[in-house]
Amino acid sequence: METKKEKFPADLPSALNNFQKVKEAFPESGPLLFLDFDGTLAPIVDHHDDAAISEEMKSLVKKLSQRFPLAVVSGRGLSDVRKRVDLPELYYAGSHGFEISGPNGFSKDHEEAVKVIPVFNEIEPILKDKLKDIPGVDFERKKFTLAIHYRQVPQAQEEEVHSAVSKVLEDHKQVTKADGKKVIEIRPAIDWHKGRAVEFLKKQLSQEENTFSVYVGDDVTDEDAFEFVSNGLGVLVGEHGRQTFADYSLKDLEEVKSFFRKLLEE
Numbered sequence: 001m002e003t004k005k006e007k008f009p010a011d012l013p014s015a016l017n018n019f020q021k022v023k024e025a026f027p028e029s030g031p032l033l034f035l036d037f038d039g040t041l042a043p044i045v046d047h048h049d050d051a052a053i054s055e056e057m058k059s060l061v062k063k064l065s066q067r068f069p070l071a072v073v074s075g076r077g078l079s080d081v082r083k084r085v086d087l088p089e090l091y092y093a094g095s096h097g098f099e100i101s102g103p104n105g106f107s108k109d110h111e112e113a114v115k116v117i118p119v120f121n122e123i124e125p126i127l128k129d130k131l132k133d134i135p136g137v138d139f140e141r142k143k144f145t146l147a148i149h150y151r152q153v154p155q156a157q158e159e160e161v162h163s164a165v166s167k168v169l170e171d172h173k174q175v176t177k178a179d180g181k182k183v184i185e186i187r188p189a190i191d192w193h194k195g196r197a198v199e200f201l202k203k204q205l206s207q208e209e210n211t212f213s214v215y216v217g218d219d220v221t222d223e224d225a226f227e228f229v230s231n232g233l234g235v236l237v238g239e240h241g242r243q244t245f246a247d248y249s250l251k252d253l254e255e256v257k258s259f260f261r262k263l264l265e266e
């Protein structure tokens with residue numbers, strides 16, 4: 001695996017202003033495209049259930065998928081993200097890559113993660129009880145992960161959420177937690193993430209060995225793909241408050257759309 005170095009997002013070159021250079025890395029047949037959902041295809045909103053892709057973005061994704069092999073890679077549950085994007089012909093990875101689907105009924109759940117589902121059933125009521133007195137905590141259960149949203153929690157109490165969750169997880173070593181944007185994501189303690197899911201999907205999307213890929217994402221969990229995926233480049237949308245393994249940046253969803261239009265011009 002090539003060693004990548006972390007950088008400050010502000011130091012990344014713009015994928016738009018350097019599009020010629022981005023394009024020069026592509027093979028003749030074009031790259032494989034991997035797109036995150038929240039913060040990349042749909043704007044970040046106050047309540048997770050209100051997130052939506054615009055008709056304009058959806059149409060761009062559809063056109064891109066007709067030109068390049070493309071998959072949507074999300075922390076959302078698979079059925080949830082499929083429904084929100086609503087392009088049944090695409091490949092999708094949900095629950096941070098633990099569940100994958102594709103056209104013609106293709107479906108793959110991570111076999112080891114299936115065994116961890118009872119742990120989620122066990123810890124969900126415990127966590128709900130421990131966090132019941134903190135206003136604004138919002139649970140989102142997915143097949144293989146559990147999100148605890150704290151976007152509506154008073155800032156002074158955010159730390160309380162983190163420490164209560166960490167304490168519960170001390171007794172449940174089959175699961176672990178990762179941070180996202182105003183969310184704690186509890187997931188199986190298995191060496192699997194968006195980056196490994198992309199490596200798996202590369203084999204589904206292309207007959208060739210390790211085809212060049214472009215991954216566009218905005219959140220901390222997208223760093224697994226930026227860091228892990230070989231023979232490709234990562235494009236960070238906005239910032240997530242940490243350093244990044246991405247190669248290029250886009251400021252916001254407007255720039256994401258401009259980047260997609262440029263890809264379609266090629």
Ligand SMILES: O=P(O)(O)OC[C@H]1O[C@H](O[C@H]2O[C@H](CO)[C@@H](O)[C@H](O)[C@H]2O)[C@H](O)[C@@H](O)[C@@H]1O
Nearest residue numbers: 037038044045046047048051074075076181183
């Ligand atoms: O991998 P993604 O597709 O980017 O999903 C990451 C998480 O996104 C969602 O939460 C985030 O977006 C919400 C809607 O804008 C926002 O309210 C929340 O604060 C963000 O963390 C989603 O609800 C999670 O399940 C995903 O894991």
